[in-house]
Amino acid sequence: MPGHASDETADGLLRDRLPHSDQRISQLLDILWCNVWLVAGTRHDVPDVLNWNQVWGMGRAGAHGQLVVSPVGPTLVNVIAGTNVTLAVSFSGAPDPVVTWIMGVLPVVTWTLNSNEAPDIDINGKDVLRIEKDGSLTFVNVPLAYDGDYTVEMTKSGLGKALTSFTLKIFETFQNVTLNTKPDFAKEGSDVFTLHYSMLRGVVQHQVWFFNGREINNNSHYLMEQENLLILGPNRSDTGEYAVLLTNPFSKVTVRSNVAVRYGPDEPKLATHPPQTFYVSGESLNLTCQSDGFPQPTSVWTFGDKILTDSHEGVLSLPNVSASQGGVYVCTLLNEDTKEQREKTVTLRIYERPLNDPTCSVESLNNTRLLFHCGWMGGTPQAELSFPAISASSNGLGNFSVTLEASDSLNGKNTQCIAKHTLENRSCNITTRSPLKFVPSVRTEVDNDGKIVVTIQCLSAASPEAVVSWSRGGQAVSSGTTHHISRDTTLLTIRHINASYFLLQNYTCACSNPLGSHRREIQLQGPSISRSSLFPNQDRTIITLTWEVPNASVVTGFDIQMKGPQLQSNTPNATRTKAGSDGFRTIQRKTGLERKTDVFVLDPKSTYRFRIIPKARLTPGEPSGIHRIGPGDGLSGPAIAGIAAGIPCSLLFLLLLCCLIYLCVSYCKRKNNQTPYPVSRAVEKAKAAQPDKSPHILLAGGLKSPPDYNRLHQTPSERSVDLPMFVPPPPVRVATTV
Known part of the structure; x- marks a missing residue:
């Protein structure tokens, strides 16, 4: 209104100048300010009808700049779904404020009180929500979806914001409530068993669970959450009646369910009747097998791979037993509901002969004598054992041993043990042998202290087993800081920090038993590759x-x-170093x-x-x-030097070869130019006097004359003239004087 701001300023200045103790003047100012509001209301801002208390409150609130809104009645409102309910409010401090109702965080209704414009109502709530002239919110046939928290905000320009909150709880009466379990039955040892209630309609405000009439609280065994009761790790003690009480302000209901926890079978209990440690062939006996469980477990007896059908309620009858019926009997107990099963076995001893076969062995005594042993356990009576080749008069029952001095005649000899029983005779053999040739093995590693550990093993096949002794450079080796011999004496371990300690070390292992020995020498070498x-x-x-x-x-x-x-x-874009x-x-x-x-x-x-x-x-x-x-990396320096030195030598060799060829050719030419035979003067004269160029026919038989050897040695110019016929001289006989 005009002048309102200046009036508030004047009022504030006047109040600041008044003493704080002068309350009467402050009250007069409040009355004065109310009159101003009344005058303004006659114009246009105040409704036509206002009682004095409202005007007085509006005056005081306006004087202090405060808008107040408060609930009318309780802020927690319980209501049955489908009925009408109003969240009533009242306000003071300003006329016709803007009212906004918020459901949760979402505004659903906005309106300026006494405005001619229609309220702005959420489109989904137009059939449900109504706003009253005093700002209250009414729900028509309220559905369950409108359950929640509501806040009303009133604002007026220059006076700030006022608000208050409500909680609306919408309930339904309970109908068709049932209690179910998941899984169908409780099983002892399972992780969890759940009881769950459901209903056709109804809203639960409180729920209380009971077991056999006693209220259940959350603990390590029970856990309540929403519509469920969880039994953690159910056991047989959880069998009983479970109930849940559901209530709201308008109704309550109790539903019950009986739960039987399945368990078992427990550990089977087996017994034999009559109770005996063993049975003789021809006797009769019963085997019983029982166990606790719910439902009662069923029992099945098996022997080997065969199911015995003669059992009844866990009792198996065995009349007139024989040796073939001795052995392990298995009782299997099964819970039909849980499919859990247990097994337990019982062994029947029905004696007719000793079990298994006799066994023979030989041991060394002080590396000088042999201890022969023979055993055949079990049997009724026990078997009689003896070594006839060693001692014809001594024997024993069950276990028998005899000692014999070692000799070369026993090396490789087969010694037999005779095992005699009333119904059956058996035997076993043992072959005594001195240690055979062997190859020592060497293994090297580094221990956690950084020392080199060399292990040498010498193992030889022998009967009785060979004992290994170790020496180094003729001195016996014993276990200590550097050397350690294993319990069975076959391994020698050497530890040292320096590698040179092992170089050229000579170790000797000797495998021996009372029948002989065999030794090998091991010379340790430095690191090398063969x-x-x-x-x-x-x-x-x-x-x-x-x-x-x-x-x-x-x-x-x-x-x-x-x-x-x-x-x-391996990286595709990596640069390669050439x-x-x-x-x-x-x-x-x-x-x-x-x-x-x-x-x-x-x-x-x-x-x-x-x-x-x-x-x-x-x-x-x-x-x-x-x-x-790789493809090669070119000639080396020495190769290049060799080639450089070889080129002049090759040229000199070729020159010498050419000179040799020339000399040979010249020599051949000179030799060919010499006259092979002497020519007499008479012949030369005959050549000059003879005009006939035709060859001279020496024989009437038409034989050709011998070749002209002089012509062959003439030059080509000389050969152009016909040569005279050469007449060889008569043969000359030469006498040889001895």
Whole structure:
């Protein structure tokens, strides 16, 4: 209204100047302010009819700038679904405020009191919600969905906000309430058993569970949640009547259910009648098998793989038993509801002969005598045992032993034990033998203290078992800090921090029994490799190195070394290093027990060299041979030097060869130009006087004349003139004087 703000300012200034103790002047100001509101109400802001108390309250509230809204009646409202209910409120401090009703956090109705405009009601609640002129909210035929918390907010410009809250509980009367279980029955030992109530309609405000009339509370065995009662780990003591009492302000109901917990079968109880430790063939007896459970378990007797149908309620009758009926009988108890079953066995001893077969063995006594033993346990009566080849007069029952001095005649000899029983005779044999040849084995490792541990084993087949003695350099070895001999004496363990301690150490193991002995010497060697190989894959990108180690070599590990370019990376975009180290570098380290390794991601176009370095802890041994893979890496320096030196030598050799050929040719020519025979002067004269060019016919038979040898030695110019016929001289007889 006009002047309202200035009036409040003047009122505030006047009150600030008044003493705090002058309450009468403050009351007069309140009356004055009420009159102002009355005058303003006659114009347009105040309703036509207002009683004095409302005007006085509005005046005081307006004077202090406060809007107040309060509930009329209780804020917790219980109602039956389908009836009408009103959440009533009253307000003071301002006329015609804006009213907003909120359900939970969602506004459902908004209206300015006494406004000519229709209230803004949630579209889903137009048939249910009504707002009254005083701001109260009415529900028509309220359904269950409107159960919840409501808040009313009233606002007026310049006066802030006022609000109050209600809780609306909507109930239904109980109809058709039932109590069910899940699973269908309780089983002892299961995790949980649940009782659940359900109904056709009804809203529960309180529920109370009972067991055999006693109220149940939440604990480690019972857990109540919503419509369920959970029995955790049910057992047979949970059998009984369960009930639940459901109540709300308008109705209550109690439903009950009887629960029988299934359990068992418990541990079976077996008995024999008459009770005896054993039975003789031809006797009769009964076997009984019983156990507790609900429902009562059923029993089945089995013998071997056969189900015995002669049993009744757990009792099995065995009349006139025989030896074939002796053995293990199994009683199986089954609970038909829970499908749980238990088994228990009983062994019937029906004696007719000793069990199994007799056994023979031989032992060493002080490494000088032999103790022969024979046993055949069981039987009624016990079997009579003897060694006829050793002693014809001595024998025993059940277990029998005899001692004999060792001699060479017993080596490889088969000794028999005769086992005699009333119904059956049996025997067993034992062959005595001195220790056979054997090969010691050496194993090397490193213990947790960093010491090298070398274990030597000497094991020889012998009967009786051989005892192993150890020595080093002629001195007996005993267990101590460095050396340890196993309980069966077959293993010698040597521990030392320094690898050089083991080098060229000679150990001797001797396996002996009363019939003889056999010894072997072991000379420990430094780390070495006896043989190694390299195997590439088809693409030559992966190689496998294998190696072998001498039996007596002390090796705790291997360094795998490579010479060549760096290995390629598995990463597709990785940069490949073309050049590598000039020397070998270690790329892998293996334990002393390994004998092979794989090297991956090789470049098939590059050359690599590999070798294996055996090590005894930190001491390296001689490396293996070098294995190369790749297309080659060019000529070495010595090869180039050899080729350079060989070229001049080759040229000099060719020159000498040419000179030799020339000399040979010249020599042949000179030899061919010489006259092979002397020519007489008479012949020369005959050549000059003879004009006829035709050959001279020496024989009337038409034979040709001999060849002209002089013509062959003439030059081509000379051969153009016909040569005279050569007449060989007559043969000359030469006399030889002796």
